[in-house]
Each structure stands twice: as structure tokens, then as C-alpha cells.
Amino acid sequence: MFIEIIILSIIIGLVRGGKLSRFKRVNFKKMWVLILALIIQYFLVTINFIEELHYLDGVFRFTKQLSIISYILLFIGIIINLRYRSLWVVLAGSVMNILAMIFNGWKRPILVEGLELLGFEDLGFLLEQGKLPLYTPIVEKTKLAILGDIIVLPKPYPYPHIFSLGDFIIYLGLFVLIQEIMISEDRDFGNMVQFDFINR
Helix, strand or coil: CHHHHHHHHHHHHHHCCCCHHHHHHCCHHHHHHHHHHHHHHHHHHHHHCCHHHHHCCCCCCCHHHHHHHHHHHHHHHHHCCCCCCCHHHHHHHHHHHHHHHHCCCCCEEECHHHHHHCCCHHHHHHHHCCCCCCEEECCCCCCCHHHCEEEEECCCCCCCEEEEHHHHHHHHHHHHHHHHHHHCCCCEECCEECCCCCCC
16 A cells, blocks of 8 residues: 555645656655665555565564664654654554564454454465464464554555554655655745645
């Protein structure tokens, strides 16, 4: 859903009169840390949902370490770019996700029934066997289960998906971030995007 949110936000930004050229004003010397963190997290989630990879040795050996590194990079990236107000939303969602993981052995709680609803029965079986390195099934003793992956987006959506409340808030923050950049005025004060809503 990460990719869809970016594409949707760009399309809406263009419809609203925004310009892709305004991305040139973004200070990518600071933003690359945030981008790298999001790419690592997207990569980890994606490979966990590729069933065939779970039968290969060593593929998930460093899942926990990469996950921890991604969150460290994410928080650093957010802090050094907090001039973008929408990143406060991304920060809130990230804190929710990391809390759920910290209290559950650094794994994301996920609803087994949600996987089955999406047609991922085999992944549900692997999950219950403890063979999904990034995830742990939501059971009675799961802590902060409300912050786990419990939101199911089934068919007819083209890419069925299950995600957490924290993910949803992160998606919202990224959506607004792209809007901020594309719709902002042409003025640029020291690499800081400025906004003027008076004449809108």
C-alpha cells in the first residue's frame, strides 16, 4: 500500500495544481535517511509475504537487525526533517508500530484470521509455526494487540493487504508530505518549504 499512497498523492497533487518540479527544492541530503528507512521496512514486509522465500535458508537471518536499524534511521530521518509538519504524523505512526514490536519480542503482531481472509492460508500456517520472522500471531496474551496488523483490505482491492493503525497513520503522513511539497508556494527560504494558505 506504500507505493499506492505515493502514486495517489502525486496524482491528487497534480489535480490540485501542484508541480512535480517542486521536489527539486527538497533537501535530499537530509531526506535520504528517511527514504532509506522506509525502503528497508517496505522490503522486510514484502519478503515476509513471499511464501517461497521461507523455504530458503538464510534469507531472513538478519530480519530483526534490519528492522531495528530501519527504525533508528526512520527516527533520525524524521527528527532532521521536522520542518515538514506532516512528518509529525509519520512519527506518531512509527511510535505506535515500534511500541507494538518492543512489547512482543520485536515482532509485529498480526491477525491470523486476516491473513486467511486475504487468501494467505499458507502464510497463516507458517505464522502459527513461528516461521514468519517479522511477525507473531495475535493471541490472548499479545500485548498492545490493538496496534498490531488488524486492518484488512481484501478484494476487490487489486492488492489485498493487512496493516496496522500505525501503518495507516504513516501512510496518511506520507500522503500529506507529498501534498505539502507539491502544493507549496514557489518561495524557498533556506531549504524550508513555506506554506501560504491565505490566498487559497
